[in-house]
Amino acid sequence: MHIEVAPRRRHALGLTPLIDVVFNLLLFFMLASSLVDWRILDLATGSSPADADAPPAAEVRVTDDGMLRYEGETLDVPSMSERLSKELEEEAISAVILRAEAGVRLGPVVGAFDALANSGIDALALGESGREGD
Amino acid sequence: MLLPLPKRRSNPEDNVLPLINVVFLLLIFFMLAGALVQEPPFSVTPPETRHTASGEPDSQYLAIAADGRLAYNGDIIEESELAAHLAERSETGAPLQVRADNELEADRLTRLLTALREADVAEIRLLTTSQP
Structure with a gap:
């Protein structure tokens, strides 16, 4: 009996299944992963208890348009950070507490926090707005 | 002058090789550059900052929608359940990543900080996200 020998395949490994798998993996990673450049802003959840002898903390309110109000004066962020830095240096205040006015969104508050922290004010905290007018 | 004609490629699979190379490079790019973190169940537009350092998102995070709804690790939760979920964290006491919406009332976040x-x-x- 004569049995025909099967002709040898030229490629031991077919490329098509490999391409299929790689393509599926590519689609998965393209759809499932996010390429957002995240930034991190550290916020303390509670303030340490204030020293009784220490000067008081400055309570600065953030208004809806991103301005800062302190002791009845409304200034933009750079001028206010200048003033607060000076008062911190003179030890008239010991820390700065940012409080949002009623209805103010997170965006301007976070922006003001970021700018003040960057201008060298380390003792900075977010506070509950609580009562209006203090 | 007589130039030799380019040789005809005999194997059709040879034409696919450049395609595979590109697809493979794209695959490696997305595997390395992308972060596989579960997205919150509602849309969260993060606030913008200018001076903060970049960081990697954690798989454990708290998301807060603009209307104040909460989600922990991608599942919507009630505020009353928050403490129980946080107790299950692998490292309790470590900083918790929070994704809050830009349009959330700032007061809602500060009240949550107390909780x-x-x-x-x-x-x-x-x-x-970084401000352009």
Whole structure:
């Protein structure tokens, strides 16, 4: 009996299944992963208890348009950070507490926090707005 | 002058090789550059900051929608359940990543910070995007 020998395949490994798998993996990673450049802003959840002898903390309110109000004066962020830095240096205040006015969104508050922290004010905290007018 | 004609490629699979190369490079790019973190069940537009350092998102995070709804690790939760979920964290007391919406009332976040302090979270990491 004569049995025909099967002709040898030229490629031991077919490329098509490999391409299929790689393509599926590519689609998965393209759809499932996010390429957002995240930034991190550290916020303390509670303030340490204030020293009784220490000067008081400055309570600065953030208004809806991103301005800062302190002791009845409304200034933009750079001028206010200048003033607060000076008062911190003179030890008239010991820390700065940012409080949002009623209805103010997170965006301007976070922006003001970021700018003040960057201008060298380390003792900075977010506070509950609580009562209006203090 | 007589130039030799380019040789005809005999194997059709040879034409696919450049395609595979490109697809493979794209695959490696997305595997390395992308972060596989579960997205919150509602849309969250993070606030923008200019001076903060970049960081990697955690798989464990708290998301807050603009209307105040909460989600922990991608599942919507009630505020009353928050402490129980936080107690299950692998490292309790470590900074908790928070994704809050730009349009959320700032007061809602500060009230939540008080609740987080009671749940032994000393510090949160607010995720923001960089301002162009």
